[in-house]
Amino acid sequence: MTFTWKIGGEAGFGIMTTGLLFSKIASRLGYYILDYVEYPSLIRGGHNAYEVCVSDREVTALKKEIDVLVCLNEETFHKHKNRLTSQSLVLYDKEEFDFTDNFNKVNVPLKKILTDLKGQAVMKNTIALGASLSILGGKIEVLLDLIAEQFKKKGDEIVRFNQQFAIAGYEEVKKNYSASIKNFLIEKEEKKEKLVVSGNEAFSLGAVFADCRLYAAYPMTPSSSVLHTLASWQEKTGMIVRHSEDEIAVINTALGASFAGVRAAVGTSGGGFSLMVESLSFAGVAEIPVVVFLAQRPGPATGMPTWTEQGDLLFAIFSGHGEFPKIVLAPGDQKEMIDLTLKAFNLADIYQTPVIVVSDMYLSEGHKSVERDWVDKIVREYQIRRGKINLSQKENPQKLEIFLRYKITEDGISEKILPGTAGYFYQENSYEHLEDGHTTEEAKPRKDQVEKRLRKWQTYLKNDFQSPKFYGNENAGVIFISWGSTKGIVLEAQKRLKEKGIETGFYHFNHIYPLDKEIVSQFLKKNNKRYLLVENNALGQFGKILAMEAGLDFGEKILRYDGRPITVEQILEKI
Amino acid sequence: MASIQDFSGYQPTWCPGCGDWGIGMAIKKALVELNYSPDQVAVVFGIGCSGNMNDFLNAYALHSLHGRAIPNAIGIKLANHKLPVIAVVGDGDCYGEGGNHFIHACRGNHDITVIVHDNGVYGLTTGQVAPTANKGFKSKSTPAGIVEVPINPLSLALVNGASFVAQGFAGDLNHLISLIKTGICHQGFSLINVLQPCVTFNKINTYQYYLQRVYKLDESYKKDDFKLALEKALQINEEKFPLGVIYEKKSLSYHQQLPQLKDNQSLIDKERFIEYDKLISGFI
Numbered sequence: 001m002t003f004t005w006k007i008g009g010e011a012g013f014g015i016m017t018t019g020l021l022f023s024k025i026a027s028r029l030g031y032y033i034l035d036y037v038e039y040p041s042l043i044r045g046g047h048n049a050y051e052v053c054v055s056d057r058e059v060t061a062l063k064k065e066i067d068v069l070v071c072l073n074e075e076t077f078h079k080h081k082n083r084l085t086s087q088s089l090v091l092y093d094k095e096e097f098d099f100t101d102n103f104n105k106v107n108v109p110l111k112k113i114l115t116d117l118k119g120q121a122v123m124k125n126t127i128a129l130g131a132s133l134s135i136l137g138g139k140i141e142v143l144l145d146l147i148a149e150q151f152k153k154k155g156d157e158i159v160r161f162n163q164q165f166a167i168a169g170y171e172e173v174k175k176n177y178s179a180s181i182k183n184f185l186i187e188k189e190e191k192k193e194k195l196v197v198s199g200n201e202a203f204s205l206g207a208v209f210a211d212c213r214l215y216a217a218y219p220m221t222p223s224s225s226v227l228h229t230l231a232s233w234q235e236k237t238g239m240i241v242r243h244s245e246d247e248i249a250v251i252n253t254a255l256g257a258s259f260a261g262v263r264a265a266v267g268t269s270g271g272g273f274s275l276m277v278e279s280l281s282f283a284g285v286a287e288i289p290v291v292v293f294l295a296q297r298p299g300p301a302t303g304m305p306t307w308t309e310q311g312d313l314l315f316a317i318f319s320g321h322g323e324f325p326k327i328v329l330a331p332g333d334q335k336e337m338i339d340l341t342l343k344a345f346n347l348a349d350i351y352q353t354p355v356i357v358v359s360d361m362y363l364s365e366g367h368k369s370v371e372r373d374w375v376d377k378i379v380r381e382y383q384i385r386r387g388k389i390n391l392s393q394k395e396n397p398q399k400l401e402i403f404l405r406y407k408i409t410e411d412g413i414s415e416k417i418l419p420g421t422a423g424y425f426y427q428e429n430s431y432e433h434l435e436d437g438h439t440t441e442e443a444k445p446r447k448d449q450v451e452k453r454l455r456k457w458q459t460y461l462k463n464d465f466q467s468p469k470f471y472g473n474e475n476a477g478v479i480f481i482s483w484g485s486t487k488g489i490v491l492e493a494q495k496r497l498k499e500k501g502i503e504t505g506f507y508h509f510n511h512i513y514p515l516d517k518e519i520v521s522q523f524l525k526k527n528n529k530r531y532l533l534v535e536n537n538a539l540g541q542f543g544k545i546l547a548m549e550a551g552l553d554f555g556e557k558i559l560r561y562d563g564r565p566i567t568v569e570q571i572l573e574k575i
Numbered sequence: 576m577a578s579i580q581d582f583s584g585y586q587p588t589w590c591p592g593c594g595d596w597g598i599g600m601a602i603k604k605a606l607v608e609l610n611y612s613p614d615q616v617a618v619v620f621g622i623g624c625s626g627n628m629n630d631f632l633n634a635y636a637l638h639s640l641h642g643r644a645i646p647n648a649i650g651i652k653l654a655n656h657k658l659p660v661i662a663v664v665g666d667g668d669c670y671g672e673g674g675n676h677f678i679h680a681c682r683g684n685h686d687i688t689v690i691v692h693d694n695g696v697y698g699l700t701t702g703q704v705a706p707t708a709n710k711g712f713k714s715k716s717t718p719a720g721i722v723e724v725p726i727n728p729l730s731l732a733l734v735n736g737a738s739f740v741a742q743g744f745a746g747d748l749n750h751l752i753s754l755i756k757t758g759i760c761h762q763g764f765s766l767i768n769v770l771q772p773c774v775t776f777n778k779i780n781t782y783q784y785y786l787q788r789v790y791k792l793d794e795s796y797k798k799d800d801f802k803l804a805l806e807k808a809l810q811i812n813e814e815k816f817p818l819g820v821i822y823e824k825k826s827l828s829y830h831q832q833l834p835q836l837k838d839n840q841s842l843i844d845k846e847r848f849i850e851y852d853k854l855i856s857g858f859i
Contacts, residue, residue, distance in 0.1 A: 028859070195858035208854065211847050214653060237848045238835045240653050245679035249646040252639070252676075256650020259637050260617070260658070261843050264650070282640050372855070379851055400581055400613060402633070418843070419635035419651070420658050425613040427629055427636035430622070438585065438630050439638070 019050025030188025206341025284324025642672030
């Protein structure tokens, strides 16, 4: 059983908090969730909506039909009724508006309850949550617990005051609609403890697990909640979280901290990343590790700030002037976000170069269930690998000595000791330099250093590159290719096609760049198979990378660039 | 104890007579007199003739991009606040390209010492006008004379909350050494704006020009009087240049106000945080 619950209302009235509460309720009752938010780039007056897809199995994509639509205003009904079916329930307040369409009505006097209980406007949401739980057959205690946790610092009275709105909504439905109650949210007997995490929260967790000690950012949707999350934890974790004056300061603060020896990261979206790229090139030549979290939104320029797109892939891969190695990773879901963030910090240190973790609004702001025991395991097994960054005090030389920070090596990676190490000194340099860091314009050392830096890519491909993951049937005639956040949508499309008797295969890339030419062209051989490229952009950007790196050109593309995530149906139509 | 020789890297490539020689020597002498050796200090350089000091001064150094030395210096200080951190920058570098960083570093009272080579021109790119040049200054990029009025670095720093603002002159080495020493020892953000004639590209702001217009603040000058400091700073607008510590205020620096660093252990020396359950419980 899989169903979608969706709530909508005016921006500024707590839709986001309410949606997340619903996700947590479903999770605590033993279900898996995937959720998605829609909101305009303004604080008041627009339309906000939040949908949660709930199932007893892992949910990897949103569902077309809405099973329960909670309308806190009339606009919600009109905006989303095209996704309702004759089976759908519409929870609304008749006093606010009414409709004649043939959907199942659940009329809850939100306004009246609110007035009777002397509540504030946002508490309408709590009534609606109680009513939702009631009509879905869930138990109210889970919601009451969540309210208690949310308000416990404010005292029992405030907790009870808030809880009464949930109870009122719950009882109202039970009283008037007992015949319509569904069994969608009956508490599961066997439950696995699960986290409800967004992509941004997954990155934040990964950064803490990886012992990142400085995170700098300038607010920019959809990356900002990483800044908020890490900042809210900083007194616990000891991480320094800095909101600098602009993105140029952001990345340079991180580079300074990394130069001094701590793991450092920055987060932004396309516009902010544009401001950072000169410094990314600096990190490349000076060989300073840094992790860049790039949460894409539709551009160009200010674009559509609160919507989704995979439009910055080529920009990320080619960011920064000059030729230097960088590594680009793109997680497919929240689990991969934790996993790849942990790897990103290791790779940045091992290769002493920038590592970009690419997300997008759909992955960054949507929540998904992640099993607790999976998280515990990955944390337990994680090993911090700092490569040739020597944290211990090196043995003192006889007299003060210049350290060869950029010593030519076979793998391209040079030892780094920490600034402050007694007996030595060195400089890291944005100019081309000699092995000892001094500036040079001589031809030979220039050539040697360029080659040394670029050898890091070869070492990475040999030691740390991971091939695309394959899902489905290897003998299938239809093969999907995608990267990053489209993973779950393609997986769901594969499932549906299989139900119809159509076998498919799917290569999903999350180690995006550099690519191992040999491996990639071996996977994607020219043969009679039908290859379909799935990307949330207009140009098929990853397809261009495959063409460039492995000479593969795919004629068939499933693309979307209207700010919305690709849908399962969009893929099914093509097959 | 380290010597001037220990701090000396390559032979400088500055033009003979350039004010940068004086600043370079003053920095080395100040560090020696403060008992530091090259393995105990972090220096960030911007890009310009000033930044070229990277090859002439031995230290744990970061030769940054044009304009970005200040945020790099802030990052180093946050990661390891036990290291003294100095930013050696130029006027175009710090007040032009990196102007935003400069303003916000003053506000933040980050414990770094910013030594600005103020010569009114971009020396390394052959003499275009810098933000500190007088109105009407003619250069390759402003053949008819610059339209803008000059930046006043001292008042800019003061009104944005800098807790230490000083001005030195590359032609007065001993005085400059003492200013740099005081600046490094100051807790919080310190600006030392150094008037530094560019003998090749600036034929207006010469040694003679400055010698006629600089004067030293005397012993009785009250360094903690903000209004008086502002008054002194504004004298620059009339081409009168006070030398000395214009303003000094005792206040907590940025890192001292971070709860994460309350135990005075530097970020890099702290134990790794592993109580993940405290975070994970929030997602259940």
